[in-house]
Amino acid sequence: MKLNKNSETTILIVGLGLLGGSYAKALKKKGYTVIAIEKRQSAIDYALENEIIDEGMSTVDRAFISRASLVVFALYPKVFLRWIDEFASLFKAGVILTDVTGVKSCIVDEVQSKLPDGVEFIAAHPMAGREVYGVENSDDRIFQNANFIVVPTEKNTQEGIDTCKELGRELGFSDISVLSAKKHDEMIAFLSQLTHCIAVSLMCASDDDGIVHYTGDSFRDLTRIARINEDMWTELFMLNRSPLLYEMENFSKQFERLYSALKDGDEETMKEMMKLSTRRRALFDKKGNDKK
Amino acid sequence: MKLNKNSETTILIVGLGLLGGSYAKALKKKGYTVIAIEKRQSAIDYALENEIIDEGMSTVDRAFISRASLVVFALYPKVFLRWIDEFASLFKAGVILTDVTGVKSCIVDEVQSKLPDGVEFIAAHPMAGREVYGVENSDDRIFQNANFIVVPTEKNTQEGIDTCKELGRELGFSDISVLSAKKHDEMIAFLSQLTHCIAVSLMCASDDDGIVHYTGDSFRDLTRIARINEDMWTELFMLNRSPLLYEMENFSKQFERLYSALKDGDEETMKEMMKLSTRRRALFDKKGNDKK
Numbered sequence: 001m002k003l004n005k006n007s008e009t010t011i012l013i014v015g016l017g018l019l020g021g022s023y024a025k026a027l028k029k030k031g032y033t034v035i036a037i038e039k040r041q042s043a044i045d046y047a048l049e050n051e052i053i054d055e056g057m058s059t060v061d062r063a064f065i066s067r068a069s070l071v072v073f074a075l076y077p078k079v080f081l082r083w084i085d086e087f088a089s090l091f092k093a094g095v096i097l098t099d100v101t102g103v104k105s106c107i108v109d110e111v112q113s114k115l116p117d118g119v120e121f122i123a124a125h126p127m128a129g130r131e132v133y134g135v136e137n138s139d140d141r142i143f144q145n146a147n148f149i150v151v152p153t154e155k156n157t158q159e160g161i162d163t164c165k166e167l168g169r170e171l172g173f174s175d176i177s178v179l180s181a182k183k184h185d186e187m188i189a190f191l192s193q194l195t196h197c198i199a200v201s202l203m204c205a206s207d208d209d210g211i212v213h214y215t216g217d218s219f220r221d222l223t224r225i226a227r228i229n230e231d232m233w234t235e236l237f238m239l240n241r242s243p244l245l246y247e248m249e250n251f252s253k254q255f256e257r258l259y260s261a262l263k264d265g266d267e268e269t270m271k272e273m274m275k276l277s278t279r280r281r282a283l284f285d286k287k288g289n290d291k292k
Numbered sequence: 293m294k295l296n297k298n299s300e301t302t303i304l305i306v307g308l309g310l311l312g313g314s315y316a317k318a319l320k321k322k323g324y325t326v327i328a329i330e331k332r333q334s335a336i337d338y339a340l341e342n343e344i345i346d347e348g349m350s351t352v353d354r355a356f357i358s359r360a361s362l363v364v365f366a367l368y369p370k371v372f373l374r375w376i377d378e379f380a381s382l383f384k385a386g387v388i389l390t391d392v393t394g395v396k397s398c399i400v401d402e403v404q405s406k407l408p409d410g411v412e413f414i415a416a417h418p419m420a421g422r423e424v425y426g427v428e429n430s431d432d433r434i435f436q437n438a439n440f441i442v443v444p445t446e447k448n449t450q451e452g453i454d455t456c457k458e459l460g461r462e463l464g465f466s467d468i469s470v471l472s473a474k475k476h477d478e479m480i481a482f483l484s485q486l487t488h489c490i491a492v493s494l495m496c497a498s499d500d501d502g503i504v505h506y507t508g509d510s511f512r513d514l515t516r517i518a519r520i521n522e523d524m525w526t527e528l529f530m531l532n533r534s535p536l537l538y539e540m541e542n543f544s545k546q547f548e549r550l551y552s553a554l555k556d557g558d559e560e561t562m563k564e565m566m567k568l569s570t571r572r573r574a575l576f577d578k579k580g581n582d583k584k
Contacts, residue, residue: 201546203569230566254493274522277495
């Protein structure tokens with residue numbers, strides 16, 4: 001299947017939350033027909049009123065589903081797996097399924113194993129989000145300057161992979177790459193999940209509300225992600241437990257090294273860590289995404 | 293002394309780095325005569341060429357110093373203390389001294405004890421900065437939406453405190469407050485120094501350069517401050533060792549609590565921490581400084 005930029009290509013979004021809604025907005029602007037399944041009727045009503053989707057249903061219907069040549073699952077991981085368990089048989093050969101799930105190893109093989117012949121699931125992780133929820137807060141600008149990662153297995157076809165990459169481009173992602181599920185989950189444990197663990201721990205570490213008056217940019221930046229949906233993130237952490245525990249241990253070792261250096265007055269070690277940190281962080285600046 | 297917005301009021305900046313240069317820019321724009329002492333002649337040349345200061349000297353001269361009614365020390369903490377040791381006797385009664393030092397307990401009493409009669413030192417901490425250095429990078433816009441903290445002792449006069457507050461307003465700080473040295477150092481240990489320790493440890497925790505391709509905003513925001521001047525920050529950490537070690541321990545306890553919860557599959561504790569984190573972080577949003 002190739003995506004065609006016209007209303008003949010119908011894309012079905014399952015789950016109209018922040019990400020599903022942002023996908024819908026971006027794809028409808030590009031000229032696709034966008035339909036949605038979302039159990040919350042008020043989300044569908046909102047999306048219709050604001051022309052974010054062309055049609056929506058709050059139940060799962062074979063005829064409705066069969067209109068789509070591409071289906072995007074924007075659900076919590078476990079809800080996604082249950083959905084596939086229940087409704088995978090409704091898909092017809094030729095359709096391509098993709099997702100937005102933030103963890104992959106626990107998802108991809110299981111979903112692929114449950115699909116009818118000729119139905120291809122090609123996993124993707126759009127590394128974009130906000131600290132707010134729901135289609136009411138959806139915003140397709142979050143994809144600009146963001147990374148879109150395609151996560152194929154040996155079961156995927158080149159056509160499926162290409163379609164998924166094209167989807168990433170159509171959504172407006174600036175960087176589209178391909179990773180294995182294992183590599184993806186290791187990377188996400190470090191770059192995303194560990195940072196959320198740190199931000200949450202930091203916010204839990206002081207009960208002095210007065211500090212808000214003295215907060216500088218560094219603390220604000222570091223804790224922006226401390227506003228966190230506890231159900232979704234607990235699920236994501238649990239589904240990626242082993243790589244995340246490993247990264248938490250790695251971080252703790254470095255943090256304890258710095259603590260001991262400070263306690264012992266070992267300025268050489270402190271400076272050595274700061275120099276390494278500065279050198280490594282400089283690599284990230286080259287991407288030109290820094291706000292300052 | 294009252295600050296008068298005209299060229300009759302001369303302000304001396306000692307140390308033309310990023311902060312000293314930014315002070316100079318802001319104050320010259322307001323109409324003050326700004327003079328500077330800076331040992332690096334090229335910094336003085338740059339500041340003169342770019343009309344950041346009116347006059348500058350690379351040596352310490354009694355006549356030059358005596359022209360200022362307000363002196364701002366923008367030096368590393370230990371350099372500042374040595375400067376006071378060597379040159380405090382050059383100041384005449386009536387002059388007000390202030391500083392930009394990021395730690396206070398180790399500075400304020402010592403400086404105040406070494407000044408001639410009638411010379412008042414009123415400590416201040418402008419909570420603003422950038423990850424770049426030198427007068428060449430100075431920028432008075434960094435004071436907007438930032439906090440200016442005045443740190444008086446029982447030796448300070450109301451006039452001195454008021455002058456320092458006025459300086460903060462003239463520089464363009466949006467929030468000016470008063471804290472004791474002890475309270476300031478505890479607050480800064482948590483809000484600024486601990487966050488830098490975390491960012492540095494995080495950058496030291498992975499040697500995989502490839503991750504830069506997959507980095508999202510959360511990691512970028514969290515590690516922005518990981519580009520760090522190792523000499524300055526090691527000095528600041530060592531000078532505030534006890535409060536910082538305490539805050540590092542507090543953070544570690546919370547981080548280990550989250551680690552254990554994840555390891556044990558204790559989802560209730562994970563969610564409880566995330567809810568507390570979200571609730572506390574929401575307080576910070578009310579300030580309206582968030583970038584998203």
